Amino acid sequence: MKRRTRALLALGLTVLLGSHALAQDVKMRLAHVFPEQSSVGAAANKFAELAAERSNGRIQVAVFHAGQLGGDEAIGRELVRGTIDLALVNPNSMVGMDPMLDFHILPYIASSNEEADRVFYGEENIIHTTLKDALAKHRIRVLGYFENDFRAISNSKHAVKTVDDLKGLKLRVVPSQSLRLFFQKAGAQVVTLPFPEIFTALQQGTVDGQENGVILTHQARFFETQKFVTISNHSYVMSTIAASERSLGKLSKDDQALLAAIGQEVGQWQVQANRANVAGALDELRKAGLTIDELSPEAVQGFRGLAEEVWLELTPVYGKERVDALRALVAKSS
Numbered sequence: 001m002k003r004r005t006r007a008l009l010a011l012g013l014t015v016l017l018g019s020h021a022l023a024q025d026v027k028m029r030l031a032h033v034f035p036e037q038s039s040v041g042a043a044a045n046k047f048a049e050l051a052a053e054r055s056n057g058r059i060q061v062a063v064f065h066a067g068q069l070g071g072d073e074a075i076g077r078e079l080v081r082g083t084i085d086l087a088l089v090n091p092n093s094m095v096g097m098d099p100m101l102d103f104h105i106l107p108y109i110a111s112s113n114e115e116a117d118r119v120f121y122g123e124e125n126i127i128h129t130t131l132k133d134a135l136a137k138h139r140i141r142v143l144g145y146f147e148n149d150f151r152a153i154s155n156s157k158h159a160v161k162t163v164d165d166l167k168g169l170k171l172r173v174v175p176s177q178s179l180r181l182f183f184q185k186a187g188a189q190v191v192t193l194p195f196p197e198i199f200t201a202l203q204q205g206t207v208d209g210q211e212n213g214v215i216l217t218h219q220a221r222f223f224e225t226q227k228f229v230t231i232s233n234h235s236y237v238m239s240t241i242a243a244s245e246r247s248l249g250k251l252s253k254d255d256q257a258l259l260a261a262i263g264q265e266v267g268q269w270q271v272q273a274n275r276a277n278v279a280g281a282l283d284e285l286r287k288a289g290l291t292i293d294e295l296s297p298e299a300v301q302g303f304r305g306l307a308e309e310v311w312l313e314l315t316p317v318y319g320k321e322r323v324d325a326l327r328a329l330v331a332k333s334s
Contacts, residue, residue: 026059026255028085028247031075033195035219036065039277040088043146043270047086047241050262059255061086071194073097073175079140082246086259088146090239091131092176093195100134102176103127103318107307109330110236113275118333120238121145121271126325131240139245143263146270148237149213149278151179153230154222157208159293160230163302172198172210177317179211179235182310198222213237215274218281223288231294234303241267 030047034040048061069075069084072093078084080097092102104127110116120127132142153160155169167187173179175192183190191207201207202225210222214231217223241263248256286292295303315323 026055026251028059028061029064029069029083030061030086030088031064031069031078031084032088033067033072033075033090034065034088034216038215038219039270039274040146040148041065042273043241043266044088046269047088047262047266050266051259054258054262055255059258067194067196071196073194076138076140079242079244080138082244085244085247086143087242088239089242090148090174090237091135092179092237092239093174095176097138098134099177099317100130102178103130103322103326105174105176105235105237106178106314106326107182107235107310108304109326110333111233115330115333116147116150116236116238119329120236121268122333125329126322127238127329130322135240135242136245141243141245141248142240143243143260144241144265144267145238146241146267147274148239149215149274150231150233151211151235151237152214152217153209153211153232153234154217154226154228154290155209156202156205156225156227159228159291160232161293161295162299163306170206170208172201172207174211178310178314181313182234182306183211185306185309199225202226213278214285215277215281218284223285223290226290228291228293229285231292232303234307 030044032040032044044063044065048063051059051061069078072090073096075084075087075089076094076097079087079089092105095102104120110119135142153171155171157169158165160166163186166183168189170189170191171183172193173183173190180190180192193201198210199220199222202210202222209226211234212222214229217226217229243259282292311323
């Protein structure tokens with residue numbers, strides 16, 4: 001009897017030590033497409049640091065910056081498979097997986113940071129539920145949100161001051177049904193490329209320009225190939241700090257809650273850090289010799305007219321009830 005008791009105690013100790021060893025060896029991979037020196041790169045590093053610190057070193061997150069593991073579409077696929085565990089990813093670039101993943105970047109949802117805060121970072125609303133539900137279908141969980149800025153237009157050919165100036169320009173546009181349609185209606189030749197391929201395409205003249213925030217246009221060094229930037233603010237992009245459900249399923253509920261709390265904190269930190277960089281990025285673009293144009297009120301109305309056409313055309317895709325809820329949210333926040 002004593003021998004059996006000792007054997008059971010030994011077995012229990014082995015299981016306990018084995019579980020402890022596993023708990024000490026949680027290794028995760030976090031990917032994103034942004035430059036490491038960007039606010040998103042800093043947020044990714046911050047996520048890894050906080051995960052290690054708050055788990056007493058049990059959770060180690062390796063960060064892969066600047067599209068090392070592929071563009072957003074590739075990252076999204078690997079999140080589904082669980083070969084990438086965590087990501088700061090742009091859902092609108094994963095619209096091939098689900099048409100609802102770019103609902104939140106319809107043109108002119110918000111026109112200022114104040115409106116963006118109310119619409120995108122305020123109380124849970126139709127934008128959040130649409131994103132979360134669409135990603136959940138693919139076993140991806142939202143841990144938090146970060147800012148990918150108001151979008152601007154850059155090109156190497158001529159100044160863009162009105163909608164008509166977009167005609168004939170070959171533009172790399174984010175892989176989003178709404179923004180592709182927006183620029184097609186403006187008469188641009190739309191090209192969709194993964195983010196890591198943009199610089200080479202601009203450098204070689206495969207495309208004339210691109211549309212991204214001014215911070216990213218500066219930090220990704222797109223300005224080296226461009227001459228003109230238009231502060232169009234045609235779309236505000238909120239993106240997701242996301243996790244693979246396959247990966248989370250291997251963790252305890254406490255560790256899952258820990259990562260969710262870190263995602264919320266890091267997302268809020270990144271939004272403020274990003275906004276602090278906008279003025280400096282514009283100054284750097286001017287110093288590099290680029291011409292910076294802001295749209296006149298009349299020109300903005302022309303762009304908004306196109307936006308309304310896009311909203312109407314995509315209503316059957318997103319669903320009238322969902323689009324009506326978004327219109328009510330925008331009206332309330334204006």
